[in-house]
Amino acid sequence: MNVIIIEDEKPSARRLQRMLDKLTIQAETMLHSVEESIEWFQNNPHPDLIFLDIQLSDGLSFEIFEAVEVKSAIIFTTAYDEYALQAFKLNSIDYLLKPIDEDELNKAIKKYQENQPQKQQVTIDFNDIKKLLINPIEREYKKRFSVKVGQHLKLINIDEIECFFSENKGTYLHTIEGRNYLIDMTLDQLEEELEPQMFYRINRKFFVNINAIKDMVSYTNSRLQIKLNNYNDQEVIVARERVRDFKNWLE
Structure with a gap:
């Protein structure tokens, strides 16, 4: 086929x-x-x-x-x-x-x-x-996420999020305040929900916000290492097969 x-x-x-x-x-x-x-x-x-x-x-x-x-x-x-x-x-x-x-x-x-x-x-x-398409529905991306904090729900606006990452079978968002929150979505599901001009999936484990990128340096095997404003829990690496598309996204 x-x-x-x-x-x-x-x-x-x-x-x-x-x-x-x-x-x-x-x-x-x-x-x-x-x-x-x-x-x-x-x-x-x-x-x-x-x-x-x-x-x-x-x-x-x-x-x-x-x-x-x-x-x-x-x-x-x-x-x-x-x-x-x-x-x-x-x-x-x-x-x-x-x-x-x-x-x-x-x-x-x-x-x-x-x-x-x-x-x-x-x-x-x-x-x-x-x-039939006089009033087509505009593509809407998520503007905020609700996260659980103890017995309470907290709303986090999309521009407050530096990155999303997966760890130990969970998906987390990391805020500009340096806090991690567990969310009830997978990274694959996020791929449909995030504004593509704002967030990019650099590898299987990370989405990064273009506004949170502080620095980029060459890394082994033709990869790139991303430095974010606040997140430093683990290395943030652009997969080799995504480097070219990532550079195009930046522009």
Whole structure:
């Protein structure tokens, strides 16, 4: 199965790819904008299946299909309201509401595979769908976290957090005041909830806030060591395979 992902939020694209990996499906290509996608479709064989976000950084993804005739099957990945989602479901293989659930992803893949013997062409009236998107839901990221302190709950605003890290099977946030608090989320779940321009996952154990970075120094094996304003409990290292993407994120 030849699959591509069109998604402007790189953390979401990477998370989707990890979920597809568990189903032994490898996305051959990841595209992040309308312009990039149009150019790719004009110069490459079209895939069997597209995982398609609705709102990309430079416009609605429907603009791709206005510029290029694409016959691939489509599974939408979106955060739009239920009325629009119902329309998508009638005209495509399926839709997946963000954050994507593994069971729903598996069902969508099975639905696609079951349709293959008939080789049915997916047709979408993009003009009709556009009419349903007069008031699309803006992507909202978490603005604050609630943590338990004794018998009390404490609210911590996102700009008060230097980093998130995992330790002993727990996930913690570290504040600018130098306090650690346990939260009821995994780092994979945080990847969908954090503003990608503000937080970056530098390795399997850490997210860092760009505003909390004090210094960066070269480290062994082509890695980078991050110095944060307050956090110093353990070394904060950018994984070698993420160094290039991390540098792009900084810019």
